[in-house]
Amino acid sequence: MIQTIAILNGGGDCPGLNGVIRGVVRAAVLQRNWRVLGIEDGFDGLVDRPRYRDLDLACVQGILPRGGTILGTSNRGNPFRYPVKVDGKVCLQDVSERVLNNFRQLGAQALIAVGGDGTLKIARRLNDMGMPVVGVPKTIDNDLRGTDVTFGYNTAVSIVTEALDRLQTTAESHHRVMVLEVMGRDAGWIALESGIAGSADVILIPEIPFDLEKVCRHIVRRRSAGNRATIVVVAEGAFPVGGHKVVQATAEETFGLERLGGIGHYVADAFERVHGLETRVVVLGHVQRGGSPTHFDRILASRFGVKAVDLIDRGQFGEMVVLKGREVVAMPIEDAVCTQNRVDPKGNLVWTAEQLGIMMGR
Ligand code: F6P
Secondary structure, eight states: OOOEEEEEEOSSOOTTHHHHHHHHHHHHHHHHOOEEEEETTGGGGGTSSOOEEEOOTGGGTTOTTOOSOTTOOOSSOOTTSEEEEETTEEEEEOOHHHHHHHHHHHTOSEEEEEESHHHHHHHHHHHHTTOOEEEEEBOTTOOBTTSSOOBTHHHHHHHHHHHHHHHHHHHHHHTOEEEEEEOOTTOOHHHHHHHHHTTOSEEEOTTSOBOHHHHHHHHHHHHHTTOOOEEEEEETTOOBTTOOOOEEEOHHHHTSSOEEOOHHHHHHHHHHHHHOOOEEEEEOGGGGTOSOOOHHHHHHHHHHHHHHHHHHHHTOTTEEEEEETTEEEEEEHHHHSSSBOOOOTTSHHHHHHHHTTOBOOO
């Protein structure tokens, strides 16, 4: 018999997180009279004395348009590899039993874990250990296999598209090459879709290692044909044929995920130094994750939150909500997190881009 549920979000923040929280609270309180506890800062909030607060209707009022998450989050809080200082040195410990016990102390009968593949993998393992968990997929990168799309992605693509529209005019005025580096980790979705929407001339994605010589020749040819500016969108995880991703910090250094970034400057350097093309680089960074979600993401987040409560009501633990076509349905977390959703180099989107004359680095 469910009386109390808890919710946490793990990993990076993402536009729409507050919409999920609001959807969960409204469906739980209004329709079922359940109590909802919001755990702070992801699984970190369960490692020591639980940090949580009661989420009533008033707490979620007005949060649908707000970016970020009212609960706070952390992308270092993996309870199975938790960084702990021992004798001044940081080592990784398994604190999952502690997390399980702390969760039990809350008196909640189920947990909704909102996160990307890292958080969902943790949720699945905790579910196997006896914590009844339901998952909600989240990431601006859109790299989760189980769902057609994740909330946050649409907002990120809109932000990048707007940035591209702005870069077009300044690039044309100065006859420059403008390189825009965007997020996405090992998936090129943000670069590809925003590049098409923002009329980019070159799009470089991790799924298609690029030939730098060919890219340079393409830009030089455009120049000769009278094009005053060239817009290059490069995904942070893109890399040249035979080369590597540009990494700012390794997974060991961050005690979490490797931090990508720098490929924009790498390609710009080649454009300027080797080919004398005046180039500027813009790294959009966390602007892509900040601010208000689009209407699409508000609706998807609300649907995911409401459906997650329904899964708990039905006892479908170990499962997560996903969008399939026009329906929000459930699937085992295990099936959703086994592989990544990446751009198909032979797929329709890449084909469309190339038919439009966009150079994809090959
Ligand atoms: O996964 C979302 C994401 O924004 C990636 O696109 C990016 O590589 C990463 O998170 C940045 O993480 P952080 O906020 O830790 O710098």
